Amino acid sequence: MSLTSFYFLFFVLCTVLLYYVVPAKYKWTVLLAASVVFYISYSVAGIFILTATALITYFSALRIEKIGDGYQSWLAENKQDASKEERKARKKASQSHQRRYVALVVTVSIGLLFLFKYYGYFASGINRAFSTHLWTAENLLLPLGISFYSLQLIGYVVDVSRGLTKAEKNPLKVILYGSFFLSIMQGPFNRYNHLMPQLCGEERKRLSFYKFKLAVLKISWGYIKKMCIADQIGCIAREVFSNYAKYSGLGIALGMAAFAVQLYADFSGYMDIISGIGELMGIEMPQNFRQPFFSSNISEFWRKWHITLGAWLKDYIFYPILKSKVFLHMNKSLSKTLGKKTGERIPTYLGMLILWTLIGAWHGAGFNYVFSVGLLQFIYIVLGEITTPLTNRLNNALRLKKGSLPLRIIQSVRCTLLMMFAWVFFNSPTFTDGAHMLGRLFSGKPSLGQITAVFNTDSEVLTGSMKAWLPYLFLCVLVLFVADLLHEKGVFIREKIEKKPYVFRMLVYLAIIFTIIVFGAYGEKVNVNDFIYFDF
Amino acid sequence: MKKRYLQLTGKIIAFILCFAIVFLFLNAVFSDLYATRARCFDRMEDNSIDAIFLGASQMFSGVNAQKITEEYGISSLDFGSDMQPMMTTCYYLQEALKRQKPKVVGVEVCEIFNDSITVERLVYNYSAMPLTSEKYNSLQTVLDGDKLRAVKYCVPLIANHSWWNQINPIETLRDLFFYNSAECAERGFLYRYTVEPQEIEYLGEKDGNIREIPDHSKDAINYIADLCRQNDIKLVFFKLPVARDWTRNDSKTVKEYMSENGFTFFDMNDNFGEIGIDPETDFHNGSHLNTPGANKTTDYFVQKLKSLEVF
Numbered sequence: 001m002s003l004t005s006f007y008f009l010f011f012v013l014c015t016v017l018l019y020y021v022v023p024a025k026y027k028w029t030v031l032l033a034a035s036v037v038f039y040i041s042y043s044v045a046g047i048f049i050l051t052a053t054a055l056i057t058y059f060s061a062l063r064i065e066k067i068g069d070g071y072q073s074w075l076a077e078n079k080q081d082a083s084k085e086e087r088k089a090r091k092k093a094s095q096s097h098q099r100r101y102v103a104l105v106v107t108v109s110i111g112l113l114f115l116f117k118y119y120g121y122f123a124s125g126i127n128r129a130f131s132t133h134l135w136t137a138e139n140l141l142l143p144l145g146i147s148f149y150s151l152q153l154i155g156y157v158v159d160v161s162r163g164l165t166k167a168e169k170n171p172l173k174v175i176l177y178g179s180f181f182l183s184i185m186q187g188p189f190n191r192y193n194h195l196m197p198q199l200c201g202e203e204r205k206r207l208s209f210y211k212f213k214l215a216v217l218k219i220s221w222g223y224i225k226k227m228c229i230a231d232q233i234g235c236i237a238r239e240v241f242s243n244y245a246k247y248s249g250l251g252i253a254l255g256m257a258a259f260a261v262q263l264y265a266d267f268s269g270y271m272d273i274i275s276g277i278g279e280l281m282g283i284e285m286p287q288n289f290r291q292p293f294f295s296s297n298i299s300e301f302w303r304k305w306h307i308t309l310g311a312w313l314k315d316y317i318f319y320p321i322l323k324s325k326v327f328l329h330m331n332k333s334l335s336k337t338l339g340k341k342t343g344e345r346i347p348t349y350l351g352m353l354i355l356w357t358l359i360g361a362w363h364g365a366g367f368n369y370v371f372s373v374g375l376l377q378f379i380y381i382v383l384g385e386i387t388t389p390l391t392n393r394l395n396n397a398l399r400l401k402k403g404s405l406p407l408r409i410i411q412s413v414r415c416t417l418l419m420m421f422a423w424v425f426f427n428s429p430t431f432t433d434g435a436h437m438l439g440r441l442f443s444g445k446p447s448l449g450q451i452t453a454v455f456n457t458d459s460e461v462l463t464g465s466m467k468a469w470l471p472y473l474f475l476c477v478l479v480l481f482v483a484d485l486l487h488e489k490g491v492f493i494r495e496k497i498e499k500k501p502y503v504f505r506m507l508v509y510l511a512i513i514f515t516i517i518v519f520g521a522y523g524e525k526v527n528v529n530d531f532i533y534f535d536f
Numbered sequence: 537m538k539k540r541y542l543q544l545t546g547k548i549i550a551f552i553l554c555f556a557i558v559f560l561f562l563n564a565v566f567s568d569l570y571a572t573r574a575r576c577f578d579r580m581e582d583n584s585i586d587a588i589f590l591g592a593s594q595m596f597s598g599v600n601a602q603k604i605t606e607e608y609g610i611s612s613l614d615f616g617s618d619m620q621p622m623m624t625t626c627y628y629l630q631e632a633l634k635r636q637k638p639k640v641v642g643v644e645v646c647e648i649f650n651d652s653i654t655v656e657r658l659v660y661n662y663s664a665m666p667l668t669s670e671k672y673n674s675l676q677t678v679l680d681g682d683k684l685r686a687v688k689y690c691v692p693l694i695a696n697h698s699w700w701n702q703i704n705p706i707e708t709l710r711d712l713f714f715y716n717s718a719e720c721a722e723r724g725f726l727y728r729y730t731v732e733p734q735e736i737e738y739l740g741e742k743d744g745n746i747r748e749i750p751d752h753s754k755d756a757i758n759y760i761a762d763l764c765r766q767n768d769i770k771l772v773f774f775k776l777p778v779a780r781d782w783t784r785n786d787s788k789t790v791k792e793y794m795s796e797n798g799f800t801f802f803d804m805n806d807n808f809g810e811i812g813i814d815p816e817t818d819f820h821n822g823s824h825l826n827t828p829g830a831n832k833t834t835d836y837f838v839q840k841l842k843s844l845e846v847f
Binding site for chain 2: 463465468469502506509510513514517519523524
């Protein structure tokens, strides 16, 4: 059930209607049923894997809570009698016991994730290197959303062990948390504490006509981004990336720019659609994008791009690593020998290296992923930090004040170019292809002919003339830019539209409808793409 | 309260009206994408055509209806569309007979062996045609009863929207608002003067593979014949000269079928010499004659029809 199909719209309509019909106490059952139906529409076998993982998580969380409660009640009873050492020993034993259950959930979730997502890649590599005949899992289909729900469930069980969340008593609610249809495909990563009170809360929800209109506008904007921008501009990107050997210089640059537009419109469009659907049911989904291309450096970019993934990995991997005994010890000993500043930096960079490698690997099995959205990002960030004094001096020499518009434009363009460079590897089938494509970028003398070549092919992907495509590409960039600029300035576009007179609103609604009808990528002629992040 | 309801009703009506206006405008824009041949038919006066020629692009590249009208005094029209299957030719004849009473109908058979319906074919053949029950029925037949797709291809805006990048706004607006019947002087014929020298496959050593005429083409031929009989129209099937995709075995198969069923058919590929076709100068490409080639063919075609007492 593709998000861009009529079936999905019908499915959402039925779910929303049922959601408001059913008494508040049982609303979560509608969401559970909808999530299961949605999941089954993609994969029947996958639902069993999800359910099994969720049930193991459920029992583990209960056990963890029970162990914690046991320790607390022992402490309450023996506060006076027990010695400090005894209390410490009890606490340690209790934590160690809890950790065993956390480890169980991590092992099961990561084990399944490894089996389905990475095992085949490694097994093929071993077979190639050592001429072995290991099973390469070619007949295993990646269960829908496994990269998302595995991490979410781990997060939940860790939160229970940290005492941040109460263990859920109803197993079906844990299944709902793992399978919630609005976030199962591409996120965002929901925290249990944020999502579940909204899904299972018993307050009566009402949908005003005003809120309904705001939600529909958000959904429509998401569909425009996906169908009219991402899928259309994606034709240019696909043509260049699939046949990069035919193109050079500006032709390759055009493909890189087109992919940047496609990726952003595709992913953020999806987020707008599901966030709008959430609003229809009074569910607030966490924000996953915040105008990333207006970032001044790569660190900031990643705080604004796929926000929930970065936040999850920081909370559950990066900070625990830095707080681990090994790292604290390393910090201490390095501070003694190399000085405090360097001594603190090295473990932090090491932690960042682990974090970025995991972010890269999370995106897919392949060195191109680990490099493009992992190691390369780490290099960008570290180089950015190291060269900060130098760039500050350069800015001063050029009289570019901190926060001034020219400097912000330069930083934003720099950031965008660096990401476009990284995404070449991200969107190439292999690292070698990415490297070759970048080689083509610097070949040939820059000329308009390099761009026209992209449109003068017999490609089935890219039909139509350059006269139509280039203005359309510029228009798409302009629309995305203006929308992001207004958001950056704190303008709530939807609210602004709804406050305008009826004639204006009617023109906006008509423009939205006909933009989707005319420019939307749908129908038999179009090879409709699923969302890019769907594969992860 | 009453005022509020009136306001709401007004808003809804205004929205629906605006939606309908924009929809119809855009629908016209997208039907115009492949409208050239059909638009000419639209602008013909009722009951003004004596001979209608039906078929795919080979027909309107090879039979110069303007020449027949002006030089031979027989009011003619080429009424076809690119890659038109025989099933769709039936529908074109149905539409033609709604407004015209021709004495002669000629059907070019280059697509008689074709068994595939592509999106392009549907778009080329149906976009420009008016929304009628015949259009829907024909689409349903062509699409093996798929009603949803038939509805979709009845609405050019939905069916053709993927071609948005091929719309020339200036040409489209000119065609929509400033097109007049004077521009229809070519009577559906496509003038092309480019030259591409060819080797004629039909005159080569090989007879080619033996192909069978699909049942839907046979049904279409029978339907066209019935329709002509009912309307007292003389019917002739013909094949224009081409350089490729037509072999002696194809010709033999069609001749046998036509003969068995009592239909008039002649293949002009048998008469390259008589027509005076020069493979070096008379082709636009392997499948289509250019205008000089078409003019020679048209002269021969008219003489042939006269000899068959069709004219």
